[in-house]
Amino acid sequence: xxxxxxxxxxxxxxxxxxxxxxxxxxxxxxxxxxxxxxxxxxxxxxxxxxxxxxxxxxxxxxx
Amino acid sequence: xxxxxxxxxxxxxxxxxxxxxxxxxxxxxxxxxxxxxxxxxxxxxxxxxxxxxxxxxxxxxxxxxxxxxxxxxxxxxxxxxxxxxxxxxxxxxxxxxxxxxxxxxxxxxxxxxxxxxxxxxxxxxxxxxxxxxxxxxxxxxxxxxxxxxxxxxxxxxxxxxxxxxxxxxxxxxxxxxxxxxxxxxxxxxxxxxxxxxxxxxxxxxxxxxxxxxxxxxxxxxxxxxxxxxxxxxxxxxxxxxxxxxxxxxxxxxxxxxxxxxxxxxxxxxxxxxxxxxxxxxxxxxxxxxxxxxxxxxxxxxxxxxxxxxxxxxxxxxxxxxxxxxxxxxxxxxxxxxxxxxxxxxxxxxxxxxx
Ligand code: FES
Ligand SMILES: [Fe+2]
Numbered sequence: 001x002x003x004x005x006x007x008x009x010x011x012x013x014x015x016x017x018x019x020x021x022x023x024x025x026x027x028x029x030x031x032x033x034x035x036x037x038x039x040x041x042x043x044x045x046x047x048x049x050x051x052x053x054x055x056x057x058x059x060x061x062x063x
Numbered sequence: 064x065x066x067x068x069x070x071x072x073x074x075x076x077x078x079x080x081x082x083x084x085x086x087x088x089x090x091x092x093x094x095x096x097x098x099x100x101x102x103x104x105x106x107x108x109x110x111x112x113x114x115x116x117x118x119x120x121x122x123x124x125x126x127x128x129x130x131x132x133x134x135x136x137x138x139x140x141x142x143x144x145x146x147x148x149x150x151x152x153x154x155x156x157x158x159x160x161x162x163x164x165x166x167x168x169x170x171x172x173x174x175x176x177x178x179x180x181x182x183x184x185x186x187x188x189x190x191x192x193x194x195x196x197x198x199x200x201x202x203x204x205x206x207x208x209x210x211x212x213x214x215x216x217x218x219x220x221x222x223x224x225x226x227x228x229x230x231x232x233x234x235x236x237x238x239x240x241x242x243x244x245x246x247x248x249x250x251x252x253x254x255x256x257x258x259x260x261x262x263x264x265x266x267x268x269x270x271x272x273x274x275x276x277x278x279x280x281x282x283x284x285x286x287x288x289x290x291x292x293x294x295x296x297x298x299x300x301x302x303x304x305x306x307x308x309x310x311x312x313x314x315x316x317x318x319x320x321x322x323x324x325x326x327x328x329x330x331x332x333x334x335x336x337x338x339x340x341x342x343x344x345x346x347x348x349x350x351x352x353x354x355x356x357x358x359x360x361x362x363x364x365x366x367x368x369x370x371x372x373x374x375x376x377x378x379x380x381x382x383x384x385x386x387x388x389x390x391x392x393x394x395x396x397x398x399x400x401x402x403x404x405x406x407x408x409x410x411x412x413x414x415x416x417x
Contacts, residue, residue, distance in 0.1 A: 009248035015389050017240035024386060029247075039389040043396065 013046045015039065031056035066211065067091045067324060068288040068398060069405035070176030072186045074321035074333055077201065078166050081105050085129065087120035089325050091175045095162060096120040100127045100140060107162040107173050108142045119159070169193045169201070169335075170321065176405065187286035191317040191337035198342045200352035201319075201335035204363050208370035210288075210324040213332060214398065216362055217291050217320055218254060218391040220281055226365055230358050235261035235279070243389040250397055254283040254390035260300050266354050267297045270347050271314045271340060276300045283390065287397050293318035315339045318355075328370060334359050 016025045026034045026042045032053035036042040045052065073090055076097065080086060086097040087110055094110040096119045110120050112131045122132035128145065129138045136157065137146035144157035163174040163181040169192040174181035191197040206213060216222065223232035235258045244253040258279040267273065280296040295316040296304075304310035321333035336355050341347040384392060 009246040011247035013245045013247065013393075015243045017242070017386050017389065019240050022386065024389065037386075038384075039386060039392055040384050043389075043392055047396070 013043075013049075015042060015046070028053055066209070066327070066398075066402055067405075068401045070174075070180050071288055071401070071405060072165070072172045072174055072181075073289045073323045074170045074331075075107065075164075075173040075323065076171045077203070077333075078105070078169055078171055081171055083124060085120045085122065085124055087118065088331070090173060090331075091324050092326050093175065094118070094120075095173065096129070097164075097171070098124055098129070102127075104140075105164045105166055105171050106140045107164050108138065109160040109162075111159065112136055113144065113157055113159060114147075167193075169199070170333075187290040189290065189292060189317070189319045189335070192319060192335050194337075196342075197317070197337040197339055198344070198348060199335055199337040200348050200355065201333070202352070202356055202359070203334070204332045204356070204359050205325070206330040206332045206363050206366055207328070208330060208363075208366040209328050209373075210322050210330040211395070211398070212366045212369050213320075213322050213330055213362075214285075214287075214291075214394050215391045216366060217293075217322075218252070218283065218285060218394050219387050220254075220256065220283070220293075221387040226361055227358050229265070230354060230361070231264050231266045233262040233264050236281075237387070241387070241389065243393055245393045245397070250287060250401070252283075252285040252287070252390060252393045252397060254281075254285075256281045263297070266351070266358075267314070267316075270338065270351055271297055273297065273299055273314070278302060285390075285394055287394060287401060289321050289323055291320040291322060293320075328374075332359065332363065 011029050013029065014027045018025055022037050024036050024039060024042050026036065026046050028046055028049050030049060030053050033056065034042065034045055069091065075088055075090055081097045081099050083099060088095055088097065095107050096110040097105060097107050099105055108119065110118050112119055112133065114134060114136050117131055117133035119129050119131060123130045127140050135148045136144055138159055139145050142159040142161035144153055147153050147157065163178060165172045165183045165186055167186060168189040172186050192199050221237040224234060224237035239256050239258045241254050241256045261277055261279045263273055263277045278298045278300055282294040284292040295318055297314040298312050302312040304313060317337040319335040323331040325331055334355060336351050
């Protein structure tokens with residue numbers, strides 16, 4: 001009941017700061033993902049959606 | 064060019080501030096006068112007599128009308144002039160602007176913008192402040208700094224470790240990574256920081272009675288431009304909510320800020336702390352009120368300093384942002400977008416003089 005409401009819209013951009021590192025992990029609502037150590041650069045990339053956003057790699061596929 | 068976000072609801076006051084006395088407050092550079100009618104409704108009008116600009120807030124309330132303190136122009140609740148001295152004809156243009164008002168969650172919200180765009184259902188909620196299941200303390204501090212500095216401050220709580228060390232800051236706050244989310248459709252920014260095993264600051268140790276280390280969650284929900292919510296959950300280390308969402312082992316504190324620009328360089332800093340424990344306990348209330356006010360004042364002093372620095376810095380000074388700024392950067396961007404949208408005319412036709 002007092003638990004925080006989290007985003008419920010369809011257009012949610014998310015940046016996780018990876019525990020124990022300096023790395024930020026950006027995830028777009030389209031599934032595209034990018035790592036960065038600069039939040040300014042990362043927001044720019046996220047909000048440029050769909051420009052430069054590759055659909056998420058299917059099952060496994062590293063890179 | 065102003066950075067104000069117009070066509071939005073803002074907290075103008077606590078309901079308890081508005082009574083049968085005329086009350087002046089400037090919001091987004093507009094001088095307003097408030098009062099409560101005999102039936103209890105809050106009225107907001109432009110605080111400037113149409114005759115010779117005398118402040119209506121320095122005038123007299125007579126029933127539900129304001130009688131200007133200079134020459135007696137008399138205005139009704141809607142701002143229409145209903146009496147002028149010495150003549151029967153009331154000039155057609157004799158009216159002061161009235162502002163849409165909604166009283167909700169202990170706040171008086173006022174709409175700054177075009178009347179026909181005011182939608183009360185778009186006002187974000189802070190229900191704890193007016194809920195018998197919570198006990199609240201609250202206040203307002205004048206800030207001699209632009210509202211953007213307060214947004215930056217509240218979106219990045221890592222500053223608690225340094226600016227509020229010994230009060231609400233402990234080392235873990237600055238050292239715990241955060242998750243930031245922007246809900247683009249709803250225009251909300253979320254920042255959450257979950258500390259699994261943290262030192263318990265005095266603020267929470269004394270109010271909850273927890274001894275030893277804690278699990279401390281900070282979940283920010285910012286509804287730009289005005290309302291900022293910090294859902295704070297405190298529990299003995301390792302005590303988590305149940306799978307069904309119930310949380311009997313947790314202490315919940317809802318910290319609410321309303322960030323209302325007064326002028327371009329000053330801000331009304333409303334703060335409130337609602338808790339779901341020690342209900343009605345005056346000692347705990349006094350302690351939390353005094354402590355939170357101390358913390359707010361630490362921010363006020365720091366932000367007033369920053370405002371002075373900004374006022375005297377050379378054009379084009381560049382800041383440096385790091386990971387802790389992820390939430391603040393998101394908030395700035397939404398505010399910028401809202402300022403642009405709020406400045407645009409409602410309909411293209413409105414731009415054409417009739
Ligand atoms: S200034 Fe108000 S009546 Fe003259
Ligand atoms: Fe602070």
